[in-house]
Amino acid sequence: MDINCDLGEGMANDAQIMPHISRCNIACGGHAGNPEIMQRSIELAVKHGVAIGAHPSYPDKDNFGRLSMSLTPQALKETLFQQIQELSLYAHQQGTKLSHVKPHGALYHDLARNSELGRLFLEVVSEILGETIIITAPNSIMFNAPLGPKHILWSEGFIDRGYQSDLHLVARDQKHAIIHDPDQAHQQFLSLCNGHITSIEGQNIPIKVHTCCIHSDHPNALLIAQRINLNCGNHEV
Numbered sequence: 001m002d003i004n005c006d007l008g009e010g011m012a013n014d015a016q017i018m019p020h021i022s023r024c025n026i027a028c029g030g031h032a033g034n035p036e037i038m039q040r041s042i043e044l045a046v047k048h049g050v051a052i053g054a055h056p057s058y059p060d061k062d063n064f065g066r067l068s069m070s071l072t073p074q075a076l077k078e079t080l081f082q083q084i085q086e087l088s089l090y091a092h093q094q095g096t097k098l099s100h101v102k103p104h105g106a107l108y109h110d111l112a113r114n115s116e117l118g119r120l121f122l123e124v125v126s127e128i129l130g131e132t133i134i135i136t137a138p139n140s141i142m143f144n145a146p147l148g149p150k151h152i153l154w155s156e157g158f159i160d161r162g163y164q165s166d167l168h169l170v171a172r173d174q175k176h177a178i179i180h181d182p183d184q185a186h187q188q189f190l191s192l193c194n195g196h197i198t199s200i201e202g203q204n205i206p207i208k209v210h211t212c213c214i215h216s217d218h219p220n221a222l223l224i225a226q227r228i229n230l231n232c233g234n235h236e237v
Contacts, residue, residue: 001189001192001193001211001212002022002023002154002210002211002212003020003021003022003023003211003212003213003214003225003228003229004021004022004023004024004025004053004102004135004156004211004212004213004214005017005021005023005024005025005213005214005215005216005221005225006024006025006027006055006102006104006213006215006216006217007024007025007026007027007041007216008024008026008027008032008033008037008038008040008041008055009027009031009032009033009216009217010027010032010033010037011216011217011221013216013221013222014041014044014216015044016222017214017216017221017222017225018044018045018047018048018050019048019229020225020226020228020229021050021214021225022050022051022211023050023051023052023053023099023100023211024041024045024050024051024052024053025053025054025055025100025102025104025135026038026041026042026045026052026053026054026055026087027055027057027104028054028055028056028057028083028084028086028087029082029083029086030056030057030058030059030060030061030065030079030083030104031057031058031059031060031061031063031064031065031066031104031105032061032064032065035086035090038086038087038090039090039093039094042087042090042091042094042096043094045096046094046095046096051099051100052091052096052097052098052099053098053099053100053101053102053133053135054083054084054087054088054098054100054101054102055101055102055103055104056079056080056083056084056101056103056104056107057083057103057104057105057106057107058071058079058105058106058107059079064105065104065105065106065107066105066106066172067106068106068109068110069106073116073120076117076120077120077123077124080120080121080124081124081127081128084098084101084124084125084128084129085128088128088129098129098132099132099133100132100133100134100135100154101125101129101132101133101134101135102134102135102136102156103121103136108136108137109137111136111140111142112136112137112139112140112141112142113140113141114141115141118140118141118142121134122134122142122151125151126151131151131152132151132152133151133152133153133154134151134152134153134154135154135156135210135211136153136154136155136156137155137156137167138155138156138157138167138207138208138209139166139167139168140153140155143155154209154210154211155207155208155209155210155211156209156210156211156212156213157192157197157207157209157211157212157213158212158213158215159179159185159186159188159189159192159212159213159214159224159228160178160179160185160188160213160214160215160218160220160221160224161177161178161179161215162176162177162178162179162199162200163197163198163199163200163205164199164200164201165199165201165203165205167197167205167207170200176200178218180218180219180220181220182220182223182224182226182227183227185214185220185224185227185228186224186227186228189212189228192207192209192212193212195207195208214228
């Protein structure tokens with residue numbers, strides 16, 4: 001199973017996590033990150049043979065990109081273009097390129113539910129990268145709506161987050177939102193690999209994912225990454 005991790009967000013564990021994952025989603029300055037961190041993250045990914053992706057967000061560092069913003073379509077397009085283009089340029093400077101794009105936080109969830117936002121997002125990605133992998137939620141509207149240019153859509157499962165029975169994540173301010181125990185996170189990873197998830201209501205829900213995510217800002221992110229890598233060996237990039 002492909003393992004992705006959101007990196008370049010100012011945490012101290014990026015270098016330790018990088019050897020245990022398949023692909024990294026690097027913050028592009030919207031919710032976190034700056035030119036120095038972006039370039040260093042790319043360098044680490046190249047060193048470890050990890051696929052590099054952009055992790056754009058609403059431009060809201062104060063809330064870490066986790067609150068929806070009411071931007072005009074033009075303003076949203078401009079910030080997304082700037083974020084993805086800047087990371088793509090830094091990758092090119094280091095002799096590599098972006099392999100995928102995964103939106104962050106509130107933008108991730110808004111794109112999964114709003115076809116107009118989804119169309120705008122894909123237009124921006126197409127303009128910069130052409131056809132590429134887009135990582136989104138398994139119940140995203142992108143899978144069912146005609147959203148313009150063709151992309152390779154990958155559905156994602158979360159190793160360290162709780163799920164409701166409708167496959168939406170439990171809100172971060174609610175009980176059972178975060179899975180802290182590395183053993184429990186590993187069991188959730190195995191469930192995702194086997195095509196199902198146990199919701200917080202106790203239901204066994206079918207789910208099909210192409211990649212599984214670890215959040216680098218999780219307090220046990222490195223332990224979870226090591227636990228999964230130890231038992232599953234190397235992952236495809």
